[in-house]
Amino acid sequence: MEGVERDEPQAADAEGSPMEWDEPANNRKSRDERVNLTTDVEKDDARKIVTGEAHYTADYSRRFPDLAHGTVVRSEVAHGFVTDIDASDAEAMDGVYAVVTPWDDVVPDTLYSSSGQSYPEPSPWDMRVLRRHVRFVGDPIAAVAAETSEIADRAARAIDVEYDEREAVFDVGAATEPDAPRLFADDEVENAQSGADYGRNLESHFEGEIGDVDAAFDRNDVRVHETEWETPYQSHCVPEPHTTIAYTDEDDRHTFITATQVPNHTRRQLAHVFDVPIRDVRVEKPRVGAGFGSKQEMAIEPIAFALHLAADRPVKLEMTRREEFYALRSRHPMDLTMRSAVTEDGTIVAMDLYARSNAGAYGTHGMTVASNVGTKALPLYPRVPNIRFEGDVVHTNLPMGAAMRGYGAPQGHFAVEAHVDEVARDLGVDPVEFKRRHAIRKGDLDDVSTILKDDDRFARRIRSCGLDECIERGMDAIGWDDVEQPDEEHLHRGVGMAMCAQGSGVAGKELGAAKLAMNEDGSFHLHVGGVDTGTGNDTMFTQIAAEVLGCRPADIVVTSSDTDITPFDYGSYASSTTYISGTAVKKAAEDAKERILYWGSKLLEEPEAHLETEDGEVYSEETGASVDLEEVGYEATYGHDEREQIMGDGHHSTDESPPPFGAQFVDVTVDEETGEFELDKLVYAADCGVAINPPLAEGQVEGGQHMSLEYATSGDLEFDDEGAPQTTGFRQYGMPRTTDHPPMETLLVETHEPTGPFGAKSIGELPTNGIPPALSNAIRDAVGVRLTSLPITPEDVKAAIERRGERT
């Protein structure tokens, strides 16, 4: 190809990360050899959940007889300065323990970021615990602690707030104009991110390029395709609202029982905000009623702590559903432009993606989410020699976007996967064949994921890729080649497909650690910093450890995430838990196993090299002699000549982040007269490497599709002209119900990722990426119109059909 600046990526011996991977011998097991992996191991908290005995943060209230209940007073204006707060009526009420305002000594004035990310956070420090400069309807201004939540609510309503109101801006385009109201003065932000220009309400600007994109678009043998895309707010709708209990215990430990995905980041940030040593803060994660990224945030803990200091008693702060919708966090709305240059023979020679993200009032996860728009979807096309990706992250006086399952990838996949489908249709070729021709394969060097980085240290060598098999099997399952049309003339049926990719952890920016201790009866305690938010990670950890130790998962007791007890972990986000924390668990188990074999050797009087563990015993591969793990435990603990508690340590950090791959299929029937459409079936084929627990992995795929379906068809937040939220409950928000779900089929396509624990990659976020583009593609297939804005509604489809009619 002329004008190609970029090496063909698929050569396995090319420069950069090698294909060969020095994989430990015990990491690859055939299906027959797996004992505790990929079998149906019961989720370890399942029985507690179905009996109602599983305890979430709010359920711990009964431990604290003097517990105070907190309520937050929130801004009623979209932009302005709080000039006065009159809390005298509230403070005088019976049962009110404390009212805190930005002027109180217990409320620090420190700037911080609420994003639970690595340190220093790749997000600006632009937030204060309580705010005098308010930037959206919902900004926390004051808070109350009282004997009951009813009293706290009543007191909060009795607080008078005076504002010096300022002009607000809600449109991302208008926000960057020179005369736009400015959200942040220079001294209101520390740790600003690359490309920030607060004079233009720009939190970040970034760009990156591989090859020479302008030269490729200027070629006279290419056709340029351009499409604009728009995506809305999406709410996490976490089942368990954000909840924290803050108290100081008899050992002076500032303790937070809190629903979080990031206990260690929260501990560090609390220490920063309140200027106390990290060691004096304890963050305990009880069972968490899901996070989906919303709990990768220190969203409410500082307010709870300020109330605790003021009231001098334990404080519980539990968000209402209303607050969850308008005052906490959401998926960033974006508008995107996707261009590509394609030769007549159907070769894509250049792609150019621009994303503009509405960060809302604060910059938590703003730059990093926006950068993932390109670095997750564009790597699907490593054969395209020239690729550019550029983004702007803009502040408006609306609620803040933040981390949400998929983390920018759903927006990017919508633009890329629907655009490429349209290009194929313009060329008159089959979209699936067109995609497969350009798509990523095993052996490719994925440098697109490094497009925004200064060096290519993180260019990923693709060591496992089941994408083609996902497409093949998905096509069979959806009946791609045999789509029967309905009898009614106004109904048209179509099928659409979108390829998907994600990562497994953040390359070079993760740490997981685990400790394992053997009891004298041969059972184990596993302490791990990795957080189970309901996905089943604790169960998966026991399976990995049991597979190494030769015991049963039920013989291992997991304690997950209490910063006083469990080792450090960056937390549960970025699809990192199985890959990063799981590898740490595997290493801890291997470390303990060495000592088990040492003691087994003493008991059996055979060299360690002859010994192996299985079925709860140490046995000799030479003589067949064996000894129970229980005997090993007792001998190590109570032995005559020497004694030890058998322990293992494991920690894992890596520059690798292997992508899981998937293919989303949608079968849709569209009514040409009304624009109404019905999804007949969803199929998702996923390559997550080796699935440690297939039913749990399937659950991730099904739940991911649920969120993706909502994003494609029904989820959005609405605001009035003053920026006041109109979507404040489940009744307004379009969360799909049981009756809204089409039949779903999940296919797990097994590959082996040599860098992952027993060959595993991630699966949590991948399936959130597919339905918007696959549905847009299916509607295009059915009735020939292209939907470019989410959520896709019957009115949009009808309007598009009418526009199509006008053109012809």
Add this chain to the structure above:
Amino acid sequence: MHIDCTINGNERTFEVSKTDLLLDVLRRDGYTGAKRGCDTGACGMCAVQIDGEPAMSCVTPVVKVDGATIETIEGLGTQDDLHPVQQAFVDNSALQCGFCIPGMIMRSKALLEENPSPSEAEVREALSDNLCRCTGYKKIVEAVLDASERMADRGVAADGGRSSDRGDDCRCAGATGKTGPDSRGETRR
């Protein structure tokens, strides 16, 4: 004021205020299985049964249950002796974070008592006021259909499977290989 009601077979008297909602009273008294998801009756996470009917406890004034019979998730099976609906949720991996599950199970139980062999569409219709964010509903619907078959096969125990005393045969799983995964829960927080 006082109200009297029967909760999970036990006669109880509560001191309440007129404006109290059933969910608050239940949770204050330790019945924390019912979860606070929305406070508007829109998500089903607080569902219990009142006189056999499914009800959203977060919008039910407690004065309305004076004299009523209430069943909560705590009144079904124990970890070692699950009610068939609970067992089906476990066996079908029909749960993730679990926050919606007590409400889902109470709603499912009410459905199966009224309609022992529902079609898939009937299950979906019955559960349509109960939101789940994690599972995509597929395994939940499968679990309810599975429970329906189990209950038809076995007949429902008169006590709903709640007779055995929770924790009796619950030991920390040791290396003896004698205890199953069923005995896990007690060792965790």
